[in-house]
Ligand code: GUN
């Protein structure tokens with residue numbers, strides 16, 4: 001049996017708002033499965049070599065519950081248009097390039113390495129509508145050691161001349177993709193109707209049936225932008241609200257991720273809570289393309305499942321440290337907008353959303369839970385300007401959320417395997 005013993009300052013978020021901190025503690029896994037966090041090395045491991053990370057922080061790695069892999073190629077550009085114009089002007093032309101398998105390989109290999117090197121080990125990603133490029137994305141993520149879901153995007157209306165499928169093509173390619181991706185051990189398929197304006201009723205019905213028959217998870221977008229919501233109302237006069245356009249086709253349950261939900265009102269939020277839908281809150285993107293400021297604190301108070309997404313490239317950062325900081329910032333913006341009636345997120349709460357809450361979607365428990373596969377990273381913050389006094393671990397943890405520290409991540413474990421070592425960079 002292979003035993004991993006990591007020694008350092010271990011910080012995890014077992015509950016929303018609570019941190020577990022063990023200074024100079026031991027995080028132990030056997031065959032990649034977490035045994036526990038200990039302040040003293042248990043006697044039975046006395047003869048096992050310890051990976052001693054000195055004064056470093058040992059943290060949970062991140063789960064990014066919403067991003068668009070092909071849009072990684074345009075990250076940090078084109079933030080000057082609102083959603084629907086932004087899609088037509090920037091996102092669709094970028095995604096159309098992924099008919100080219102070699103180009104897809106280059107972008108996706110880079111993306112997979114960048115995710116791991118920045119401590120993201122669980123993902124739920126949108127690919128493009130291209131089956132071949134989607135398989136390449138799955139392969140590159142698998143090779144990099146990442147776990148989670150990838151979806152071939154379905155879009156049979158309102159796309160572009162070079163980025164749209166017929167209904168029949170979309171169905172056929174989806175079935176073929178599901179056949180061809182069966183052998184990936186860690187990267188699994190998720191059904192991905194892009195959003196209601198992109199999918200005919202016939203396609204939605206097909207996907208809903210497929211989700212039920214094959215027990216597949218589903219991801220899409222919901223109530224991100226006012227014009228989008230208005231458009232959905234026009235397309236679906238039979239539905240009172242946007243979410244019902246998914247629910248009526250069986251795409252609305254506890255294995256569903258809905259990105260954004262910026263403008264979801266109390267009724268739509270209740271529908272999410274009742275169905276167990278997970279909200280992927282993407283604060284960076286919501287600000288960058290001027291969608292709005294999601295009421296993340298209210299969602300949590302109401303008991304919704306909320307996790308975080310980078311939403312690259314509506315969002316301009318792949319770093320989940322930024323997603324955590326941006327979620328906290330969005331909650332403070334809401335506080336200001338709401339005349340101080342709502343609380344902001346604490347650092348511990350933001351961290352929980354970026355780690356444990358996202359990991360829950362993949363079936364993991366809380367924090368470094370016994371019995372879970374090891375997902376962790378080592379962060380060396382020693383390159384920062386020395387403080388005038390010794391800092392507590394909690395202070396250093398808070399600082400790592402707010403202050404970007406290039407190359408501070410020294411090592412990353414995903415699904416029990418060491419997948420990144422800084423010296424290999
Ligand atoms: N809604 C439909 N497609 C997209 C997309 O690519 N990005 C974002 N942010 N919203 C969408």
Ligand code: FE
Pocket residue numbers: 066067068221259311314
């Ligand atoms: Fe998105």
